[in-house]
Amino acid sequence: MKHKTKKKKIDYSGYIFILPILTFFSVFVLFPMLRGIQLSLYSFTKRDPIFVGFKHYADLLLKSNDATIHTPFMKSLFNTITITAIAVPIVVLISIFIAVTIYDKKPAVRSFFRGVFYIPAISSVVSITVVWAWIYHPQFGILNYVFKNIGLIKESVDWLGDPRTAIYAIIAILITTSIGQPIILYVAALGNVPKDLLEAAEIDGATPWQVFRKITWPLIRPTTLYIVVVTTINSFQIFALIQLLTAGGPNYATSTIMYLVYKAAIIDGRHGLASAMGMILAIIIAIISIVQFKVLNKGTE
């Protein structure tokens, strides 16, 4: 937002207004973050913490150091990237499609569809995993029943237990919980595209696809940028679906970095290692966000 900035006087009362949030932020976000860097350099598996320098980082990133740490980490990193790389484009595609279809309809119609697609996002993730676990169940699940009846499969599939299908079964759920916000944003952005521009193009004989490609798409690009960045960050943080549905299994087939951090910290009690993983993850997310911003932001200025 641009504002006419008349030279404002320096107003020290501002500090009092931000003091409360700054206190919470410092104690519960900033301090733990700095502390996390320090912890990642120590080992806590013995009674007293031992300074180990960058050992955890090396164990995680180098194959030659400790395969029992490196292999699950690389598998989880690969899964996390796979999940993100599949989910993000589909989320963008579905949400833009839905938004284009509903944005110029009556407010009631818009509200209805916005609501339908937002409900998975605001429902408890636990409720969602509980029902999907049932839908996917090899014996009692409705998915096998339906797929067998329409001839898609012959034998029942253990969707979450089979390493070939488990990760896709999870991605499908992730997508349903991710498109609510993008739809709202796209509907708002499409509403701001000037009508006369679209009409002029149509009069000039442009097809709907050309109108979309040449006029609408460039104009809603900032929205797409934001959605891609936010959905990427969210997909990278996928945790509850994994912890509740597969616990990372079978044999790390669905383990993600977030899940591995949790497992190392809470289940295995390896606090130093968990902190190091957290740091690597934070760096990866920062790099991805910056790259996406740079790439997608080109030409919108």
Place this chain on the structure above:
Amino acid sequence: MGKNKISIFKIFSWTILIGLTVFFIFPFYWIASGSFKLQDVAITIPPEWFPTKPTLENFSQLFTSSTMRWFLNSVFISLGTTTLVCTTASLAGYALAKKKFPGSNAIFVMFVCAMALPKQVILVPLLNLITEFGLMNTYVALIFPAVGWPFGVFLMKQFSHSIPNELLESARIDGCSEFKTFTNIALPIIKPGIGALAIFTFIASWNDYFSQLIFTNTPEMATLPLGLAQLAQGQEFANDYGLLMAGALVASLPMILVFLMFQNYFTQGVTLGAVKG
């Protein structure tokens, strides 16, 4: 010819839209209808698409256990978080939008960067902090860390930009204190923003399964989502889908209702929180 093309295109898009709608709604239909089925009905194949002998037994079984306590925990934690977030964020958002003081930009940039940070990154140090202060299994552990998350500041800063400077100026000339200016002039203008933030925070806090999982380990301190997760993962009820669906319904229905009631506030919040200018 052009008209024909458009109508085929339309039929095509609406078919897909309705297909997607069914796909998205179905799990919720399955939760709702499943909650009225007894276990033996729930696991029959072919499935009963519609419960032929609906029963309320699942709900009565659910409410005899600790569910009421979990429900109250969830409500209390969500309300507490919402109150604190709205207060701290509207004060800070207003100051960052309307007051000029050294370091204000740096602080804002720091907040924005922190928003992209995954919570799990600070899991271990935060857990240590909570344990050292003896805050495990307390409401404080479930409320305070969420207040430090600066999303609300960002949203409230966006809303505060719409406060006319002239109004603030004239209040100052009339001798209003800084705090009075905030409560009497700024607050009424940013009220819709606070409304949006309140709904956001309430829902986010209710659904903050991760914090609830990490910072509590007694049944008394469990929340509704956490309690449901434990039911689902335990041996006793693992395949009792009727009961689990009743639990899933109770854990999510309050949020769905809140969302449907305040959808417009919510939509406005999502939009303003995201795209600048």
